[in-house]
Amino acid sequence: MYVDPRVARGITKFFLSDRPELEPESLEKIIHEVCDTAPPRPKNAGRSELCRHAYEHLLLPLENRGFCCVLDIAPEDPILLCSIVGGNKTIGFRWVSLLHTVVSDNYWIVKQLTVKPHAIWRCMQRVGCSEIAGITEPLSLAFGFATPLMTVFEKEGWKQFAIPVREGLFVGKFDEYGWSLDTYLSRKEHEFGSRWDKFLDLFPDIPQWTQDEVRNLWMTEQLTEIGKTGRIVDRCRWLATPYTPQARSA
Structure with missing residues (x-):
């Protein structure tokens, strides 16, 4: 929709x-x-x-x-x-x-x-829902995956902070105000290719969880496996440069 x-x-x-x-x-x-x-x-x-x-x-x-x-x-x-x-x-x-x-x-x-307002409404738009409840899952995944990804961000010296979710990812940064997710990028199968596909392809399909399951443990396991074959930033070199947002649509 x-x-x-x-x-x-x-x-x-x-x-x-x-x-x-x-x-x-x-x-x-x-x-x-x-x-x-x-x-x-x-x-x-x-x-x-x-x-x-x-x-x-x-x-x-x-x-x-x-x-x-x-x-x-x-x-x-x-x-x-x-x-x-x-x-x-x-x-x-x-x-x-x-x-x-x-x-x-x-x-x-x-x-x-x-999670900045721009990222919230952009996620809502790209997911195709007209209420906040419709983006509960991607927001929940982002909060659940954040902590282990913060550790890798600091270890590898990323300038962009990215969190994969189902059919997309949140992108942001770390600055004097703390960690922020500034926008949401949709990556559905029918959409044109993007360099972010290379980042998302590092991770297996995200399982279907119940609400009570601890999601950061899954992300920690994936990052451990990915790290066995090299640093993420060496495979996705743009992570070492700050994110430059495109002009907003009307």
Whole structure:
């Protein structure tokens, strides 16, 4: 279905307007509220007891407020990660997270990734839907794949940040404001060839997941396999230069 870009822009702006519950500052306040009201940690507690305390007094309250939470007990200092996506009409969607090291008792609030309004409405237009709900999957894939790709970006010295999704990819950058996805490029079978096909061909077909499955683990596995035969930036050399957007359509 063809979606006029002006319509897609209007829907994006409307969806993100006057939504105080989505404001990143409001989400940060929820994190502070949960952390500040948690009861003191048991004195001389062991690792297991500290994990249980974090689960009961941080993970569950934040899950009840809409956050997606994971407690990784594998490291010597277990890590709690609680994330949620907020935003507004100016910044687009922003990923806000609490990162907590359980044993050492350190906290960070990080805003890992922003999907700019242009990328949102361009995705809507290219996917061919007239509501934000229609692009839930590509946005979810982008947030799920972002962290392992950030690691490769930094290691290989990319200047463009690209995340493959089904039938396309998001492209952006890292600058003094953080990670951002600035546009969406459609790569459907019937479309003309693009240099980005070479990047997408490095990855196998994306599986069909349930909502609860952890997607960054799949991307980590793919990047490990790709890395066995060389660096991505050596095969897709344009990643070493900043992205130059084309003129917007009316």
